[in-house]
Amino acid sequence: MAKESRVTKSLLNARMNLICYFVSLIAAFFTRKILLNYLGTEFIGFTGTLGSLLGFLNLAELGVGVAIGYVLYKPIFDDNKIKIEEVVSVFGYLYRIIGFFILGSGVILSCFLPLIFQDAEISLYVVYLGFYSYLFASLFGYFFNYRMSLLSADQRNYIVTGCFQLTNTTKVVLQMVLAYYTKNYYLFLLIELFTGILNSIILNHIIDKTYPWLESNIQRGKLLFKKYPEIGRYIKQLFVHKIAGFVQFQTLPLFIYSFVSLPMVAIYINYTLVTQRVQSLMNGVLDSTGAAVGNLISEGNRTKIFEVYKELFAIRAFVSGILACCVYHLISPFIILWLGEEYLLSNVVVILVSVQMYLFLLRGTTDQFLFGYGLFYDVWAPVTESVLFMLLTAIFGTYYGLPGVLAGPLGANLIIIYGWKPFFLFKKGFKKSVSNFYYLVLSHLLPTLLAYYSAVKVSNAMMSIIAIQFGWFNWFLTSVLFxxxxxxxxxxxxxPMSKGLRIATNRLLKKRIR
Incomplete structure (x- = not known):
């Protein structure tokens, strides 16, 4: 395989993720209303419920893709094509098992569809066509698209992203047009199935062109699985990490319902809809460096590895600080314009939401290097984090309501994600004192707080001079200035405080000059 710059590939991934993010956002904005108007809220709600049901079935995959990606970093760096073929074959074998498991579970689940949708005014023919269309579309990834793991590990995920975005955008536009002219449920669902087939054909054609030497064999993968026992070990470890995060994300609304009220769940979700979009935007850009980190660690230069960590941490801290401050300063006026004052949450809650988002975004660099080093074996950590999450949320929620419920995950996050995880990485990976990590955090957190105070003063002063009273335009102008x-x-x-930011600046300037 031709050697290409890690930076070049990372930028390609980031650019493609950014483009696809806005394309999907625009497509969803324009198609959602037409689909709701012409197919009905009940049918669209039905498809959303199907997605959730299949999401639970896909929990069986948790950890496999990441484990295979980690094992591929070294042979990709060494250009060891034989080992790459072997690992991809093992991946195909494991995904085939998961695919059959999901298929079997799906068939069993389908027996209960009449009970699940008994109150829905939708024909059972439509229910079953919809379920199996979504099921088979997802199964293509397990039976035919498993080789795309090589593209991701080789920092070519922009190919996968671009392929899926092209076909999915075409799909939603076509569904919108057919909904407008025919209002036909069957056509909508058949297009969903056809898109899965088309994605598989295009992606496999691209893989054949990119890696003409690649010959994977699923039967051979079954025999080779014993040759790579570390894959099974990593899968088990990563499954615990992933499932713990999934459980926490899914149970937080239940805690809000239990300790506050059901309407408060809906009001809180209005805020998280905004923060999740912000997180998706940033993660789509900055998570594109994940494979580059794995490739860099395979090189084995400790000094260079730590320098890149500081650089990526500085970039992430810079962007996270801007986004968190913008959310805190702008989200309440946005909610007033969007939904009305009755949907506002207290300032304390907004602070907690913003801080939680900041910590979630900032952890990304440490997570990437933990994965790059293969440091998955601290399986007690996610379990402990989940226990702390539930315990602290229940205690604080009992006494302080919604702020208490949100303080629970914040406390668990600080103890495990910002206590244990950095210590684990710096001790086992970098072989350095964890005090380096806390210096990095403080050297970016203090400037962020000072910058927020200064930006509020300046933007408020400028807005008082401009004095525009038009609602949305006023908010937009305030957002831009702030x-x-x-x-x-x-x-x-x-x-002046961040060496990583200075390194990133110099790198950018050199690229511009060239």
Missing amino acids: TISITIFLYLFAY
Whole structure:
């Protein structure tokens, strides 16, 4: 395989993720209303419920893709094509097992569809066609698309992202047009199935062109699985990590319902809809460096590895600080314009939501290097985090309501994600004192707080001069002024304290000059 720059590939991945994010956002914005109007809220709700049901079935995959990606880093760096073929064959074998498990579970689940949708005014023919269309579309990934793991590990995930975005955008536009002219449920669902087939054909054609030497064999993968016992070990470890995060994410609304009220769940979700979009935007761009980190660690240069960690941490801290401050400063006025004042949450809750988002975004760099080093074996950590999450949430929620419920996961996060995880990485990976991590955190957190205070003063002063009273336009102008202000202030305040930010700046300037 031709050697290409890690930075070049990371930028390609980030650019493609960014483009696809906005394309999907625009497509969803324009198609959602037409689908609701012409197919009905009940049918669209039905398809959403199908997605959730299949999401639970797909829990069987948790950990396999990441484990295979980690095992591929070294042979990709060494250009060891024989080992790459072997690992991909093992992946095909494991995905075939998962595919049959999901298929069997899906068939069993389908027996209960009449009970699940007994109150829905939708024909059982439509229910079953919809369920099996979504099921078979997802199964293509397990039976035919498993080789795309090589593209991801080889930092070519932009190919996968672009392929799926092209076909999925075409799908939703076609579904919108047919819904407008025919209002036919069957056509909508058949297009869903056809898209899965088309995705598989295009992706496999691209893989054949990119890696013409690749010959994977699922039967051979069954025999080779014994040759790579570490894959099974990593899968078990990663499954615990992933399932713990899934459980926490799914149970938080239940805690809000239990300790506050059901209407408060809906009001809180309005805020998380915004923060999740922000998180998706940033993760789509910055998570594109994950395979590059694995490739870098395979190189074995400890000094270079730690320098890149500081650089990626600085970039992530810079962007996270801007986004968290923007969310805190702008989300309440946005909610007033979007839904009305009756949907506002208290300032304390907004602070907790913003801090939680900041910590979630900032952890990404440490997670990438933990995965790059293969440090998955601390399976007690996610279990402990989940126990702390439930315990602290229940205790604080009992006494403080919604702020208490949100303080629970925050406390668990600080203890495990910002206590144990950095210690684990710095001790086992970098072989350095964890004090380096906390210096990095403080050297970016303090400038962020100072930049927020300065940006508020400047943007408020400018808005008082402009004095525009039009609702949405006023909010948009405030957003632009505040975002520009905090970006400038944070860069000026963080640059002297952050070596990583200085390295990133020099790298960008050199690229511009070239």
